[in-house]
Structures are given as structure tokens and as C-alpha cells.
Amino acid sequence: MFHVLRFTGKEAYQFLRDVEKIEQTGILCRIPNWWRKRAMECSVEIRLGEKKPAMVGFDSLISMQPQLCVDGEALTKKDVELLLAQTEGLAFLKGKWVEVNHKKLRELLKRMDGMDTSITLREALQMEIGNGKKISADVGALVTNGAWLSKMLRNLRKPSGIRSAAVPKTVHATLRPYQKDGYTWLNYMQKLGFGACLADDMGLGKTLQVLCYLEKMRKSDKGAKTLLVVPASLIGNWQKEAAKFVPDMTIQVIHGKTSAQLAQEFDAGSAFLTITTYGMVSRIQAFQETMWDCVILDEAQAIKNPGTKQTREIKKLQAQMRIAMTGTPIENDLTNLWSLFDFIDHGLLGTSKEFHEFTKGLEENPQGYAKLKSMITPFMLRRVKTDKTVIADLPEKVEMTDFAQLTRKQTILYRKVVSDMEQKVRQMEAEHSISQFAKKGIVLTAIMKLKQICNHPDQYLGQDAYTPSESGKFQLLKEICETIYEKRERVLVFTQFKEIADDLAAYLETVFHAKGYVLHGGTSVAKRTEIVDAFQGEAYVPFIVLSVKAAGTGLNLTKANHVIHFDRWWNPAVENQATDRAFRIGQKKDVIVHKFVSQGTIEEKIDAMLESKKELAENVIGSGSEKWITELSNEELFSLLRLE
Template sequence: MDQLNFIFTKNSFHIDEAKDSAWAELFKENKYAALYELGFKNNLKGLTPSAFYLYQLSQKFIEVLSRSPELEVAREETIIELSDDDLDYLMSMIPFAIGTEYINERWIKNNIKHLNEQFKKDMTSYKGTAQMYLQEKSQDLKAAKRIYFHLVENEEDTEFPFAFLATYATKDVENRIVHMPLKHALIEYKNDQKQLLDLLSCLNDVAQKIGLIAKFMETGDLFHPIRLTSQEAYTLLKSVPDIEASGIKCRVPNWWKKKYSSVKINVNIGEKKPSLLGFESILSAQPSLIVNGHALSKKEISELLKMEEGLGWLKGQWVEINHNKLQQLLEQMEKYDGTITLKEALTKTYISDEDNVDVDLGVQISNGKWLRETLGQLKNPSKIRNKAKPKYLKATLRPYQKNGYNWLNQMNDLGFGACLADDMGLGKTIQVISFLEKMYENNKESHVLLIVPASLLGNWSKEIDKFAPRMTYHILHGKTNILDEDCFATITTYGMALRNEYLQERVWDCLILDEAQAIKNPATKQTKAIKKIPSKMRIAMTGTPIENDLSNLWSLFDFLNKGLLGSATDFKNYTKKVQAHPEYITKLKMMVSPFILRRLKTDKSIISDLPDKMEITEHVDLSKRQIVLYRKEVEKAEDLILESEGMERRGVVLGLLTRLKQICNHPDQFIHDTNFNPKDSGKYAMLKKLCETIYEKRERVLVFTQYKEMCEPLSDYLESIFHKKGYIIHGGIPAKKRTEIVEKFNNEDEYVPYIVLSLKAAGTGLNLTAANHVIHFDRWWNPAVENQASDRAYRIGQTKEVFVHKLVSNGTIEEKINQIIESKQELAESILATGQEKWITEMDTKELLDLFRLDV
């Protein structure tokens, strides 16, 4: 089990990667039968986070099942419903794993229902008792007895303020499970001494441990309702663990279960805004004694110390009185009085969404007014006051993008590093450009450094030119190796950042990393070099779920907010303890959540802001080899275009178009080689960037090409990215085989990452709604044909947002024709009437030569 990984889906889960073949086969054969059996295994160690969560889910089901007093009577008809506490526990234990955004109370209940069905199937054919069944599954399990102890408040009686009743589970005349007072058992089993003794045997166990129960048995009071004093009630409440260990279920007041009756120290941190902002901010820490959220005055504390130990009535509620503990709490209050830095508060997990309770010490930490409001805004950016949009920004932000823009500005104001981790396709780039344009508007003397993958240099340049044309920037890459001191923004690559140490000599106003997973390995020279670059504000952009690997999370936060997660050794030791103390996951999430803004395509609030189909143009730069070949082909064809006429000229143009499109795809397609080195194609680099993120979320993608000969090379390359082979559909694939591929691709229980499709073969009849990404590797330049292909994913039955990525090579025929089609709708319509590329051949010679010329 230690190498078994799972992916969580909208309603269920399935195996991701499996090296443990025995358990893998069981889960593949029947995942719920395997999960049910897994829950009976004791103290499994070394599980992956996803497997450990499912193990906890199954164990919780079996725990509740075994403690159900109706089990012996209802047998296979037992229906398990988790309590609110059980649901809260499983919600708080959600791991860092793929697809956990789908886990909510509905998801948990649905999977508990499947486990219940598995139990019913198993128990229906079992001939023995429920006790025997559980013992065969695990010797440590005991079925709960059929008896309940009920303790309730009796507010009308001041002398006996509590009432006690023992009941048992049985069936009525209509075969329904009912709970009857214990005295009815004497009547029901008056002719069956063995059944009666078996039912009451657990009472003897309890009587040996608890004198009060022994007394009730001797007098016979146990078979009737009993009035209790507060001291008798206190004796029973303290004995609940021993009673339930004997198989008797206890129902007691909520204030005892939730420990509301306990006196605790509350430390209120950050009531007022500190004078200086940042991780070294000095926050006030003010301790007080509280009961159920109410602060106690000195007079009330004095009253408690005078009361008899047990249960006392104070401020309209019952309070547990323990003089020794109360004295200890009073002594500890001095320890918490004073100040604390924000970093110290966070690293000690003082700060949380709700009160963070240390049960053993009786210490509760709460956020003061300023800190509570600030963290609330960071975790819910819609609460942040709107920042005025930059005056010269040429973009309309969607509502969630406005929230992201506001959040980045707030993080900058507070002096915190920020991780913008929205799903791919939701527009991280435009949010950051909006933030930078605002920074530029406020102070044109500021200096910002953007570090991006080389394949995205062109994309950033195009986006800034389009949305923030006034912003000054320069690209530091290749032979351009000197900083332009007059420019607001410097855009460079990870490789250049490693080689050019002079970037470390200036304190930048903002340092931004795109595709920040590039620094996930803290040991590499590249990561170390980038972390040395000083800056006032840091932003990490990533569409990859950073939480999938906790070591990645540490490295990212070591860049953003150094020291927040401690040293690498401290953090490694912390994560090792997660299985023994699952609540550590909750604390970790609380600690990092204010600094990560991650909106998902599955969020209802985001879906409402999005069109049904998002179309994104991905700009890519040609490789050096592509540039040489492209220019050479254009030069060879120029004279032919000038000299030819009519059909000959049309043939020359169409032939050149085909060759240039092949070069834009990959030089080896053009020269008919089989090597297809990824480094020789800008599109291969972009394809890797997109598909790595798709793989991290185990989403599925359709990759379209108009060239059948590109299907195999693309499939081979995608297999290296997804670590798993997908499928190919082109004109040579028989109809029956296509149907089989579609069924396998749409099967939620098996991950098929991709299908490569030739555009014409995939035009009609295929329903591939498991995919929520479509990539047009090359362009057909016929919007109707491209849309028809995209609609293989976006059609009836699609429950996810579909993102259509169109790859366009910068400075080439692809970009120029794309601009023409986007800017002239009437031309796009004429294309539909005249056919794919014939309209290009009708251009005059000057227009043609300008169209073909490479502008890089």
C-alpha cells in the first residue's frame, strides 16, 4: 500500500500510480470492496497522503458501524450516517493530493454510502452474529451492545438537575428498529433467559468499573428513569470513555462533548493594526480565562475557586470545576502576556480560521479584530476593498480577476509574498499585468524583475503590448545581457537568472516567477540563485497544484516568505508526523492559506464568470533551427511568386504555406526525419508547459493536428510527459476501434491522459467529454472546422469548463493570418465560403511577401 496513489474525482476516486500490485489489483477489480477491507487493517504505516485519507474514511465507517447499538438487531439493514463531528473530522483531514477540491460533505456521504452497500452485501450472506462477523474481520473489533445510556439536563429541578435513562435497541411489530426503556427487556425476554443475560452482560462490566452504576443495578433503579445530582452526573460524564469501552453508547449534553464546560486560557492576538507591516510586525497578545467563549471576571474566578469540585453553575451554564487545573491556568496566563511577531505567531500555528485549541494545556488562541479581518480578506479576496483599476489598462477583468488584482495589491501593502495559483486558463497573466500597471502608474521609477521559462518570453511580451502598452520593459535574453536602467520591467529566463549574478546586486521592488514550479527543488543551483535575488515583494505564479508534493511547498514558501515553514529539516520532520497526527495537515493548511490564491475551474463562483468555452491563443517562439529553415524557404519562394501567374502561382503559394506550417510544427516534419527532438520546436516547448499542468491535475486533453504524419510523433512526446500512453485517431483507424477508444477515454475509473486526433478524422461523431482541454497544435485557418473539432470535448454531457488552446508561432504566417481572422470577421466568413487556404492565394504580391516574411 505504501506506493499506492489515488486521484479524487467529482463523486469518487481511482488509482493513479500503483507499485503495490496486490492491493492495486484489488482496487482495480472492485474499488469499494478493496476500500472496505482496507479499513479493517490496523496501524498501516507509510501510506501516501491520498491512500491514508481513504484508509481514514474506511476506518471511520467501520468505527461508527461497530459502535452502532442497532447492529446486532438490524444486521445488513444497518444504515450508517456520520455525525457532524465525524464529518468535520474527515473534512479537516483532507490531504494534499490530486482532486481534493472535489471532497466535501456530499462526497464523503456518497462514499460512505458505497461502503455501507459493501457491508450489506457481505453481511447478507453471513450466518453468524454481528460480533462474530467483526471479530473475523479484526480481532481488535467488538460490536457495540444494544444498550444506550442517556444523560440530559432537568432544568425544572434544582436539587436533581440531571436525569438518566438506560434503553436498548429492539424491533417493533412492524420490524422497525426502536429504542425502549431497559425495563421492557425484562418483558420481551421473560421466556428467553439466555437472550436476556446476553443483553445485560455488558452492565456487569460497567458496574465493576463504576460504583454509581453498581449501586443502580443493586437497587434496580437502572431499569427506570433516575434523577441525578450534579455530582452524580459529573461522575457519569467522567466515566463515559470506560462505559463506551464496554460497548454501551452514551448520549450526553453537547457542552460536555465539545468541552464547552472547561475553563481555558484565551490568548487574543493582533487586536489593533501594528505600526509597521510585514512578518516582523509586533502584535499584542492578551490572555484571559474563558468558559464557552465568555471571559471571566476576577470575581467569577474567585467564585469558581470557592465552589466544590465537580459541576458548578456559572453565567447560565454548567462549568467543570477543577481547582488544581484552575491554579495552573492562572499561573500560565503570565507566560502568554506581552507581544509576538507575526512570523512567530504563524510558525507556532497560533493563527487559524477559527479558534485553535490546545486541549492538553487548556490554551485557546484567537485572532484579534485587525488580524481576523486581514486574514479573512486574504482568504476571501472578495472582501478586500476595491483598488482603482489602472487608468491605461486595456483590459476588462472578470469579477474573480478583479479580486485577484485587489489581493495582489493588498499583499504588497502588507509586505507579504504571494502565490497566485489559479487553474490554468483563468488568466493569471492579466491579473499580474494589472498589478504591475498599477505599480507603474504609482511610481515609474520602480524596478520589477520577471523570471519566466524561455518558451513564454514571447507570450509575456505580446500580453504587455496588448494590455499595458505604456509600460516600459525590456527582455534580457540571449545576446541581450545588459540591464536597461530606464525600463520599469525586466523580463528574463530562469537560465539567465542563474548565469547573471548582477541581478542580485539590486533590491527589486517586485520579483515575479512564472511557472514557479521551476524552483520546486531547493537543492538546485537555479533555485538557490533565484532565492538570492533581493526584493521588497515576491509573487509566484503557478497553475500546478503546489500541494501535491510537500517538499515543493516548502521550497516555494522559502522563496515567498522565508522562515514561515521553518528550515527544510524542520519541515521534513513536521511532515513525517502527519500520519501519526493527521491534524498537522489542518494546521499546515491554516498556515499557508492566507498566502495562496487558488481559484479552480470547478468553483461555482468562477464558473458563473466564465463562458462555456474559453479560447486562449498561446504565442510560441521559433527555435533557432526553425528560424533558419523558415527564412530559407521564404527566400527560395520569393522569386517564384514574383515570376509565376495563375494556377502556377497558386500552386507555389499553397506549397510554401504547407512547408512553413510544417516548419512551425517541427523541422523534422518538414525534412521527413523521425528524430523529433523537442528542443527544436517552440510548439513542443509550449505543449510540454500546458500538458505538465494538465498531468499534475490528472485532467485529459485532445490534441488536434491537420497532419496525419504528426500523430505518432506527438503521441510519443505526450507519453513522455504523461508517463502513460494515450490514443491516436485518424482516418486510418476503423470505426469499431474508434468507439473502443472513446469508451476508454471517457471512463472515469481509468486515467487516459490524451488523444491525438487528425482534424478531419475527428470532425464528427465523437463524444469525448472526459477532456476539458483542447490543443490545436497547428491551425486550419477555418474557424468552423476548428470549432467543430473543439466541440468533441464541448458538447452535451460535458460537466467541466473547456479550455481551447491555439498554438501560434510568433512572427510567422501563423500569427499574421490569426491576426487577420481575429480582426476581420467578414474575412473569417468568406473563408467558410471559399475553403481553407485558397483566399490567401488571391492576395497581391506585396501582401503575400509581407505575410510570409519572418518578423523576429
């Protein structure tokens, strides 16, 4: 049985302080929760960034407002004076019981008077993982984000809450809702003075979002200069995407000549967007001397190792805005993560030494991972295809044309084959010794040779070294498959040439660090079944290289959600049948289809015809034969085959 006792404030205070001793005698006391939680004690709370600073950026000063609080409620100066005027014990203030301890109150007030009243935004954000100013440790205070800082971080973490930015009318595309959010987010990041990492999953349109952002910059600032750094294999892809979506944008490519020639071209140029490669940045001094309005890195994992010369040179670039694009944000090796953020938002994760000290304590304190994620999330936008809010708006199959650049060796061989064919046709016509049938033979033989050269010079030359650096397509294949490997996903690689299948498989083994399979017309029925069962099983089999004709129908390979057409069949129906090995009932993921095209070659010209003339594609090219090409006049034929 409990007995209710009636106390004065002074008696209650004394009793509550003695509860522990009373309970030790065996008497159970029922007391208010606010006493057990010590909620009536005064404490210092610091609110960071209550109001928007005059200028935004990592070095901007944000307000740091210390307040005396009781159970989360701030006390006014008048409240504090009232408490100091009362005798020690319990006082009822603002509907709460408050402990009046004059000595502690004066000590807290003294601490508050000695505090700074501002802090840089960078220091405020660093406190998330314990770097920067140790405010809470210095004064025993609870630190919380104020109204402006809370809203800003909330917007960055969820861009759909930001007021939507208008897409320029000069952009020839309709953005999907999540792409519009990404474009708006990039504009918001620039406005705040922050660098950004656009880390959307492969196939969600990072390129389009960045091009829209750049087009808005171009329209609003006539004198702006921007730099895009990409792997060499992606130059053609960016050129094509820009021509398609932002045709008014002026572009200059600095690649493919001597450093001296390229330096002169850059100095003489006035393009809004300069595209170059990672290797070229260190060779053109003017890149580092220019103050860029924006520097963008595509496949930004190229700077994941902070110790390499390439990474150090990239980080010397000066820019008002920095954007890193990667479909595989680095999550496992935290040194790589630090290097990425050292580029986009220098100093946010502290120095390399400070970050190393932080990571050393993660094994003992795994909650540090959550703090790190919370800290970087505002600066990294990542949408994945498995997210239902994104996937509901996506087609089930994302098809894209990837442009590979010919290497020097490929270019020389390609031009020689075309020249020899032209010369042979003209000579035989001049001698009246060529029949239509003979001409067809010469043309079709030349086309086959050109296709082989576009794949790899060694395929055409009958050699077996297959050095990756000698083929633009091999380099492009590596770029895409490295991303697939990091995500532990699977890919089908289709080719029409049986002779190159084993060499492609050998090369893919070096990329995936695991064996895959080869399936073509010579594969027995029993072996086919064995390959399909193994690929569809639980053990990780990263790839199969397949011939289009032998594997285009009848196979169920839904464990793959990536399809690469290494060379083109020039028949949409045949290619779609091949793609449908993965894109069929049972497929749980969106399928990403890559169609490789060698830039400036017959492959690109046929691809353009397939895209622009659907009727031609279905009625003429639809047979899957190149025989229609032989019916062209000489000038039409030579124009089609020549390297642009």
C-alpha cells in the same frame, strides 16, 4: 426518585467534590453540566493580534494578551481581586459559578506575569502546525486569534470580503468578478507585506489578474522595477497579453542572446517589467543584485524541488513582493509545497528540517493535514472551474492563443525558405517566365514548408528524431500537457499534417507516462469506433492526436475538456467543428481551447487577421484555402511571409 437538596456554597462545593465517591456506593447524583465540564475553573487564554500592529509583515510584532477566563469569559483585575478575597469554594460571578482556588489563581497570575507580551506574526501563524513559540505548552493556555488577526485571515481566505481595489483605467479589459477579487487580493497581500500564490485553475485568467496588479503598481510608483520569470515557451504569450491588456506598460525581454549581451541590455534598460527565463536568472548577476519591487514566477512548479541549482538561484532574488503562479498547486509531495512557500513567504513553514519533522507525524495524526491547509490557505488563492460560484460566471468554452517562440534552428530554416522563394519569384518575373499559375504553386509550396518548420524542423527536413528542444511548439505542448497530466484530465491535439501525428503521440506518451491514440484519414471505421469507446471509457486514456480534416466532424469525445490546435487551419468554422468533438452535449466540464501560433511568423500574421477582420475571416479565409494569399502583390506577399 430524585430528592432535591439545599446547600450553602461551602456545602455544595464539598458535595460536588465528593460526587464520584457517592456514586460508587450506588447513589446516582444529578449535577450541573458546568461542573462536569469543569467550566467553572479559571484558565489562561491568550489572544493574539487583538489590535492592528503599527507595521504589517511577517516580522511585525503583534500583541499577545493573556487573560484569566472562566468558560470563555475574561475576568477583570477587579474580578480576580474579589475572588482572592473570598474563601475557597464556589462563588457566583457574572452569572456563572466560579471555583475559587487561591493557590491555582496565584499560580496562573504568576505565569501571566512572566509571559512575553508580543510575538512576531510569523511565529503566531506557525503555531497552527506546532512550529514557532510553544506558548500553550509553556503556560497551559488556550491560544485564540484576536479581532484584527481573525479579520485579516478571514479576508485572505475569502477575498470577496476585502474592500475592492479600483482597476486602473489604462487596463483594456473588463475583469470578471472572481478576477476582480484576485486582483484585489494581490493588492491586499502587498499591503500586508506577504508573498502570494495565485493558483487558479487553467483558463481562469491568472495572467490578466497579475497584469492588472502590475499596472496599478506602475501607475502608483513611477520608479518601480518588476521581474517576471517564465519558461521560455511562454515569453511570447506574456508579450501579447501585455500588449493587449496594458499597452502603456514598458517591457524588456532578457532572453535569446549571450549572457554578456543580455547583461548589457539589462543595465542599459529602464523598462518597468523585465521578462526572463528560469535558466537566465543564474546567468545574469545583476538580477540578484537588484532590489525588485515585485518578482513573479509563472509556472512556479519549476521551483518545486528545493535541491536543484535553478531553485536555489531563484530564491536568491531580492524583492519587496513575491508572487508564484501555478494552475496546479502542489498537494501530494509536501516537500514541493515547502519549497514554493520558502520562496513566497520564507520561514512561514519553518526550516526544511522543522517541516520534515512535522510531515513525519502526519500518518499517525492525519488531523495535521487540516492544520496545514488552514495555515497556507490565506496565502494561496485557488479557484476551480468545478466551483459553481465561479463556473456560473464563466463561458462554457475558454479559447486562448498560445504563442510559441521559434528555436534558433527553426529561425534559420524559416528565413532561408522565405529568401529562396523571394529570389525565385523575382528572378522568374525578371525573365518574364512566370505565369500566375506558376507563382501560385511557388507561394503555396513555401507556405506549406513554413508551416512545417513552425511545427518542427524535422517535419520539414524529413527526419524522424523530433528532438523537443528544437521546436518552440513542442516545448509549449509539454508545458500545457504536464498540467493536464497532473490533473488527470484528457486532451485532443489537432494537426492538419498526417505525417507528424505519430511523432506527436510518441512525444505525448513521455509527458503523460501513458499511451494515447492517433486518428486520421487512414484510420478504419472499426478502429475509429474502438478508439472512441476506449477514450470515453473509465480507464484513463490521456490523449488522442487527430487530423483536422478526418476527425473534424462526427465524433463524440466529451471525456476531453482540453483541445489543442497544434497548427492552424486558418478557417474558424473548421477549427470550431474540431473543437466541438469535446465541446458538445454530454460535456460536464468547461472546455479549454489552445491555439498554437509561432511568434513573428506567417501564423501570427494570419491569426491577427482572423481576430481583427471577422469579415475577411468569413468571406475570404473562410474557405480554408491559402489561395487568397497568392493574389497579393509581391511586397504584400513577402511582408506576410517574412519573419518579424
